[in-house]
Amino acid sequence: MRLKDVLSPFLAWKHLFSPPVPVRKPLEREAAPRYRGFHQNDMEECIGCGTCEEICQNAAIDMVPVEGIGTRDGDSGLRPRIDYGRCCWCALCVDICTTGSLTMSNEYQWIDTDPDVFRFVPGAEAKPWDERKKGYRKPEHYELYNTERIPMEEVPPEARSKSFIEIVKGYSKAQALREADRCVECGICIATCPAHMGIPEYIKAVREDDMEQALRVLYETNPLPEVCGRICTHKCETVCSMQYKGDPISIRWLKRYIADQVPAERYEEILGADAVEQSNKKVAVIGAGPGGLSAAYYLARLGYRVNVFEERAEPGGMMRYGIPEYRLPYDQLDKDIGYIRSLGVKMTFNTRVGKDITLEQLHKDYDAVFAATGLHQGRSTRVDGADHPMVFQAIDILRDVTEGKKIEVAEKIVVIGGGNVAMDIARTLARLQNQKYGKVQLILTSLESEDIMPADLEEIVESREENVVIEPSWGPGSIKIEDGKIKGLNVIRCLSVFDEDGRFNPKFDQNETNFFEADQVIEAIGQGMDIEYMTKKFEDRLEMTPRNRVKVDIFGQSSLPWLFLGGDITGGTDAITAIADGHRAAKGIDKFLNK
Amino acid sequence: MADKNKYREKFPEKDPDGSNIIDPESHKFIKVWQGPQHPGITGNMSLELILQGDEVMHCKTHVGYLHRGFEKLMERRRFIQCFPLVCRIAVPEPDFNEYCLAATLEELAGIKVPEAAKWMRTLILEMSRLTSFLMWLGGQSGAFGLGVAGQWTNYVRDLMLDRFEEISGGRIYRMHIPPGGVRGLTPDGFRARMEETLQAVEAAMKDVDRTLFDNAVFKRRTVGLGYIPPEMVDAYGVTGPNARAAGVPKDVRRDHPYLKYPELDFDVITGNDSDVYTRTDLRRKEILLSVDLIRQIMAKMPGSGEYMAKLPNVLHWKIPRGETYIRAECTRGEYGFYTVTDGSGYPRRINVRGPSYTHAVALMEKLAVDCNIADVAGLMSSLHTYPPEIER
Numbered sequence: 001m002r003l004k005d006v007l008s009p010f011l012a013w014k015h016l017f018s019p020p021v022p023v024r025k026p027l028e029r030e031a032a033p034r035y036r037g038f039h040q041n042d043m044e045e046c047i048g049c050g051t052c053e054e055i056c057q058n059a060a061i062d063m064v065p066v067e068g069i070g071t072r073d074g075d076s077g078l079r080p081r082i083d084y085g086r087c088c089w090c091a092l093c094v095d096i097c098t099t100g101s102l103t104m105s106n107e108y109q110w111i112d113t114d115p116d117v118f119r120f121v122p123g124a125e126a127k128p129w130d131e132r133k134k135g136y137r138k139p140e141h142y143e144l145y146n147t148e149r150i151p152m153e154e155v156p157p158e159a160r161s162k163s164f165i166e167i168v169k170g171y172s173k174a175q176a177l178r179e180a181d182r183c184v185e186c187g188i189c190i191a192t193c194p195a196h197m198g199i200p201e202y203i204k205a206v207r208e209d210d211m212e213q214a215l216r217v218l219y220e221t222n223p224l225p226e227v228c229g230r231i232c233t234h235k236c237e238t239v240c241s242m243q244y245k246g247d248p249i250s251i252r253w254l255k256r257y258i259a260d261q262v263p264a265e266r267y268e269e270i271l272g273a274d275a276v277e278q279s280n281k282k283v284a285v286i287g288a289g290p291g292g293l294s295a296a297y298y299l300a301r302l303g304y305r306v307n308v309f310e311e312r313a314e315p316g317g318m319m320r321y322g323i324p325e326y327r328l329p330y331d332q333l334d335k336d337i338g339y340i341r342s343l344g345v346k347m348t349f350n351t352r353v354g355k356d357i358t359l360e361q362l363h364k365d366y367d368a369v370f371a372a373t374g375l376h377q378g379r380s381t382r383v384d385g386a387d388h389p390m391v392f393q394a395i396d397i398l399r400d401v402t403e404g405k406k407i408e409v410a411e412k413i414v415v416i417g418g419g420n421v422a423m424d425i426a427r428t429l430a431r432l433q434n435q436k437y438g439k440v441q442l443i444l445t446s447l448e449s450e451d452i453m454p455a456d457l458e459e460i461v462e463s464r465e466e467n468v469v470i471e472p473s474w475g476p477g478s479i480k481i482e483d484g485k486i487k488g489l490n491v492i493r494c495l496s497v498f499d500e501d502g503r504f505n506p507k508f509d510q511n512e513t514n515f516f517e518a519d520q521v522i523e524a525i526g527q528g529m530d531i532e533y534m535t536k537k538f539e540d541r542l543e544m545t546p547r548n549r550v551k552v553d554i555f556g557q558s559s560l561p562w563l564f565l566g567g568d569i570t571g572g573t574d575a576i577t578a579i580a581d582g583h584r585a586a587k588g589i590d591k592f593l594n595k
Numbered sequence: 596m597a598d599k600n601k602y603r604e605k606f607p608e609k610d611p612d613g614s615n616i617i618d619p620e621s622h623k624f625i626k627v628w629q630g631p632q633h634p635g636i637t638g639n640m641s642l643e644l645i646l647q648g649d650e651v652m653h654c655k656t657h658v659g660y661l662h663r664g665f666e667k668l669m670e671r672r673r674f675i676q677c678f679p680l681v682c683r684i685a686v687p688e689p690d691f692n693e694y695c696l697a698a699t700l701e702e703l704a705g706i707k708v709p710e711a712a713k714w715m716r717t718l719i720l721e722m723s724r725l726t727s728f729l730m731w732l733g734g735q736s737g738a739f740g741l742g743v744a745g746q747w748t749n750y751v752r753d754l755m756l757d758r759f760e761e762i763s764g765g766r767i768y769r770m771h772i773p774p775g776g777v778r779g780l781t782p783d784g785f786r787a788r789m790e791e792t793l794q795a796v797e798a799a800m801k802d803v804d805r806t807l808f809d810n811a812v813f814k815r816r817t818v819g820l821g822y823i824p825p826e827m828v829d830a831y832g833v834t835g836p837n838a839r840a841a842g843v844p845k846d847v848r849r850d851h852p853y854l855k856y857p858e859l860d861f862d863v864i865t866g867n868d869s870d871v872y873t874r875t876d877l878r879r880k881e882i883l884l885s886v887d888l889i890r891q892i893m894a895k896m897p898g899s900g901e902y903m904a905k906l907p908n909v910l911h912w913k914i915p916r917g918e919t920y921i922r923a924e925c926t927r928g929e930y931g932f933y934t935v936t937d938g939s940g941y942p943r944r945i946n947v948r949g950p951s952y953t954h955a956v957a958l959m960e961k962l963a964v965d966c967n968i969a970d971v972a973g974l975m976s977s978l979h980t981y982p983p984e985i986e987r
Contacts, residue, residue: 001811008809011802012743032757034764034782054910057676090679090770095778096910104764136764139779141901144675145908181908207911 027109035106036089036136039082041123043069045101048076049186049241052093052102055144060086061093066124073192074239084118095138096145098184098241104136105129147246150179152253157465162434164325167462168230168253173209176257180206182242183249189236194572195221195580199236199251206254212270214258219271222579223297223340224290226332227319229256233456233574259335267339276303281593284309284366286353289317290575291372291567293340294582295589299370300343302590307366308345311352313403317374318568319575321399322421324428354533363562368589370556371534372567372578375527381416385479386523390486394425394524401428409436410520414489416476417524418446423459425524426468440467443516447494447506449473471516475508479521488517529569538563555588556581564588607652615652615964617645624652629971631660637734637975638982640955646968654963654971656956662986669945674700674774675909677942682768684947685984687730690723691925692947693772695932698853698921699945700774703936704914706904712776714896717855719762719771720923721892725796725885726755727926728878731979735875736807738973739816744807747799754792761785776903786893793886800882808876817871821962821974825869831961832953835928837978840877841869847924859891871977878979881926913940927951927979949984956985 031037043066053061063078071077080093080102094102102122107129112118123130153169160167171179185200193199198217205214218225232252240248262270283299285292288310296306314320315337319328341347351357353373362369378393380386390410394417400407409432415422422444430440444463446453450472453460463470474491481487493512499505534550535542543551543559549571556564566572566581607615607623617624630641639660645653665684669677681696682689694716701708708716729752733745756766761782763771771778781789807813823833825841838845846863848856864880866873906912916938922931928950937943959978963971 001814002809005809005811005814008805009741009812011805015802032760032764032782034762034779035760036764036770051910055675057672057679088679088768089765090768091764092675092679106764139903142776142778142903144906145910146905181911184908184910204911 031106031108031134033106033134034136035104035108035134036091037105037108038084038110038127038129039080039093039122040103040105040130040132040135041080041121042101042103043079043123045099046079046123047074047099047101047188047241047244048078049098049184049188050076050078050080051096051098051184051186051241052080054184055092055096056087057090057092058086058088060084060088064121066121069124071191073235074188076186076188076191079121079124081119081121085115091136092144094136095142096184097138098186099244100138103138105132106135107132143245145184145242146178146182147242149182149247149250150175152250154462157462157467160326161440161466162431164431166329167326168256170260171250171253171257176206176254177209179250180204180254183207184241186241188239188241189251192239193236194574194577195583197221197236197255202258203249203251203254206258211258211261215262215267215270218255218258221583222576223294224319224336224575224579225255225259226336227290227328228576228579229253229259230328230332231319231323232576235576259332264335264338268342271339276301279303279305279593281305281367282307282365283589283593284362284369286359286362286369286371287311287317287373287567288315288337288347288349289372289374289567289578290319291374291572291578291582291585292317292370293337294579295370295372295564295566295586296345296582297340297343298583298586299589300340300345302586304589304593306345308347309351309353309357309362310347310349313349315347315349318376321402322395322424324398324401324424326427326431327424354536358537359533359563360537367593368562368564370564370566370582370585370589371531371569372565372582373529373531373533373569374578375529375568377528377530378523379526379528381476381523381525383476383478385481385486386521388479388481388486388521390519391479391521391523394421394522395527397425397522398428407432408520409433410518411437412441412488412518413443413520413522414516414518415442415444415522415524416446416489417444417522417526418448418453418455418472419524419526420455420459421527422446422524423455423463425522427459427463427466429522430463430466430468442467443469443471443518445471445474445476445489445491445516447473447475447497449494452497471514474514475506477513480515486519486521488515489521490515527568531569534563553588554584555591556585557588557592561592607647617653623647627968631657633972637955637980640982640985642959642963642971642975644963644968644971649968651963651966651968651971654960656960658956658982658985661983663983665987666945666947669942671941673910673940674912674914674942677945678773679768679770682770683983684987685925685930685949685951685981686767687981688723688727688925689768689770690719690772691923691930692932693770694720694854694923695921695930695947696945697772697774699919699932699934700914701904702919702921703917703934704774704907704912706775706906708776708904709901711780711897711900712902712904713854714892715777715780715902716772717859718781718889718892718896719759719769719777720854721885721888722755722758723769724924724926725882725889726752726759728882728885729755729796731878731926731976732803732807732875732882735878735973735976736803736813738976739813741807741810741813744803747802751792751796751799754795758785758789758792761788775906776901778903780899780902789889789893793889796882796886800879803879808879814872816970817875817973817977820871820966820970821874821977823869823958823962827958827961831958833928833958834950834953835924835926835979836874836877836881837869837928837950837954837958839864840866840874842867845928847922847929851922853921853923855892855895858895859888861888871973874977874979878926911940913938914942922948925950927954927981930984947984947987949981949987951980951982951984954978955980955982 202217477490493509564585567578643655681692736744763769931948933946
């Protein structure tokens with residue numbers, strides 16, 4: 001044994017007068033800026049998507065209703081409640097949070113004798129650390145899912161500008177799988193979709209490459225998937241929780257992908273419902289548009305004998321006669337309608353109710369009637385010169401194009417309107433101008449400024465690609481006519497379209513004017529309905545709303561119990577709303593007839 | 596080694612294989628349970644000791660006090676949900692679990708980790724080794740009655756936890772190595788503060804040197820205690836410092852290089868005669884090596900750059916059918932995850948290979964025999980085991 005080994009340990013005594021080492025007092029010590037402490041949640045930013053609850057492996061998070069926060073489009077109204085008896089502070093909830101509202105403060109101390117207080121809704125119950133700037137935030141460039149949308153391939157402008165070839169090419173399988181992978185299955189979209197389609201469910205089926213299941217999910221709420229997969233206004237995408245950090249999921253294109261994958265011959269095999277008891281009861285449907293077709297499909301599925309009365313020679317309504325072929329090819333429309341007809345739905349074409357057959361007669365022959373006759377009467381601006389023969393209604397021309405009639409196409413055209421119909425007619429005429437003159441000279445002018453134009457953004461972008469000139473924020477003044485010929489459109493600056501209450505009340509600056517040269521003017525400022533076939537005869541018994549619409553309940557049932565209404569005539573604005581109305585009316589009719 | 600049998604009675608007689616014959620009816624034996632609450636047992640396990648006088652005649656280990664079923668739990672968790680779970684398998688150095696899980700999933704899913712993330716992971720793993728060794732040293736000296744060295748090393752360990760807190764926001768469970776990369780690089784001014792901490796570690800180790808290693812009591816009690824002959828190393832699955840102290844240069848960092856270790860300059864530390872003193876001394880050298888490696892990493896690692904690979908949506912992440920074994924050198928030896936995936940969104944099976952299983956069960960039962968009861972705690976500490984990883 002060495003002497004050193006005996007003496008050396010006494011060196012510990014040199015610390016005899018050193019201050020104690022834990023000099024930092026726990027209650028005063030501030031945690032690191034990245035510390036994962038108690039949660040903070042920005043109540044305004046949070047949309048209640050529930051991905052935090054989904055990823056938490058401790059089941060420490062529950063989505064609960066919170067006082068003062070209601071359910072609305074894009075917000076489930078629920079907020080995460082965290083149980084700190086279960087939380088392991090891993091911060092995966094912060095990483096996955098779609099809006100970035102959920103963060104963690106660097107506060108880690110909180111003492112209370114009541115164990116229940118450690119389960120609370122961050123942000124809803126005021127805590128001392130709510131305003132803390134320090135604490136764990138999701139690091140930049142660190143994502144637990146792909147935030148970028150898989151781009152959709154389109155036919156380039158030069159290849160499509162002279163023809164009505166379909167622009168959007170559709171996803172390949174690999175693209176669809178990658179796009180479907182992005183969905184976090186929050187289901188916020190379901191409430192916003194007018195038809196409440198099972199969106200996360202069919203996206204999941206895409207992910208699992210189970211097209212049969214996907215198609216079944218689509219048909220639960222929508223019998224026109226090829227159509228909606230192309231022209232739906234996709235309100236679902238406007239609330240998609242993926243949009244906060246990146247792009248919303250391409251829900252519409254995924255729907256199209258599903259429908260495109262399954263050939264029409266296999267529909268019956270996949271969707272063929274269990275044998276339904278055929279009822280002897282008969283239902284008449286007026287109008288073979290999306291509302292009427294949807295009602296017919298679900299009524300047929302319920303066993304009713306359905307006859308659809310259609311004014312035109314072919315079914316589809318606005319989908320065929322309003323929407324141009326480059327957006328919705330007729331063969332795809334026919335695929336959807338063909339399946340509905342295969343269920344035994346009868347269709348009577350070239351029959352206008354009110355002219356060829358009366359509503360009274362239908363009431364007599366059928367047990368219930370569903371009317372979805374749409375808005376087919378173009379509205380006029382009624383400016384000076386609007387009665388000139390070279391002033392047309394967009395809706396009339398679109399119909400004539402479908403029917404293959406000869407169309408007046410001038411060298412210079414002005415389209416008035418900023419909605420999707422205006423875009424449809426502008427792009428249709430641009431193609432026809434290109435075919436006829438080899439160039440496009442078409443101005444589209446709207447009251448609305450570009451940021452509030454009702455048309456879809458992609459319509460605006462694609463119109464420009466096709467050389468349509470867009471002139472927003474102008475109000476039509478008068479149509480200049482010389483020697484009986486149209487010279488152009490005088491416009492005045494539109495300052496605002498809506499008043500403070502959000503009502504349509506445009507304000508103009510008379511001093512700022514402009515002149516758009518044209519030989520032809522197209523009005524596309526909206527359409528009205530013609531429901532005289534209904535109101536004339538049953539005027540006294542049909543209850544109306546203050547806005548002079550037929551009053552209906554949630555099922556579309558009017559004050560005449562046998563008469564149901566839906567689609568654009570009850571305030572719908574698009575195909576998917578009409579489809580939803582048709583589905584609801586089918587349920588309502590079933591209820592009514594089984595009373 | 597002192598010939599202990601010199602002082603012993605004829606009892607007990609030996610089997611032909613050399614093990615003691617224990618006859619309870621003889622009333623010459625007494626059974627003592629050490630643990631599961633005994634501080635000398637490193638964590639929640641216990642030793643069932645049969646003594647004759649104060650000599651251990653037979654040792655049987657018991658685990659099961661801390662069974663949380665991580666391997667089974669993971670089979671019911673999505674891949675990303677395993678990430679916050681695995682750190683609990685070995686509390687004092689959770690990062691090896693995170694690394695093994697992340698590297699497993701990356702390999703099976705074909706994800707390439709960015710360079711900066713690899714450096715960051717190397718830093719975290721080496722910091723984790725250092726932190727774990729510092730805490731262990733306290734336990735080792737404490738087991739022989741020398742509490743003061745442990746106070747010093749645990750203080751500097753606390754400084755290391757401050758550095759972890761800066762990087763990751765967590766002191767004990769860092770959770771900084773998710774599959775795909777890391778959750779962030781080092782914050783501003785980190786290098787200076789890390790250097791300061793490393794100097795504090797070195798200063799503390801100087802004091803430990805004098806009080807623990809130049810200590811007559813410690814030497815008398817540990818030299819020759821718990822000797823692992825080199826031929827036992829492979830037979831008993833001994834790895835890490837326990838094996839290296841026996842002169843077997845086993846080190847995953849060198850034998851199966853991973854992360855950025857091939858770019859670091861270090862020699863595998865070995866010793867002669869793997870007794871408690873040699874093992875303690877070897878770990879002291881490992882602490883100094885870790886300090887050196889952290890300095891090397893800090894000098895070489897980039898201060899910026901991508902640190903996270905693009906992941907598929909983790910909420911429904913499916914990993915193709917496959918299997919792999921990923922290992923790393925933790926403080927106790929080879930730490931590995933053997934994983935089988937079946938193409939679903941959940942791991943089919945993850946088996947955690949922690950060195951504590953072999954060291955604390957098979958090896959301990961062998962080494963404890965013929966020890967003095969007073970030395971059992973020190974012997975147990977010298978094998979450096981963490982019971983939670985025995986009971987995954």
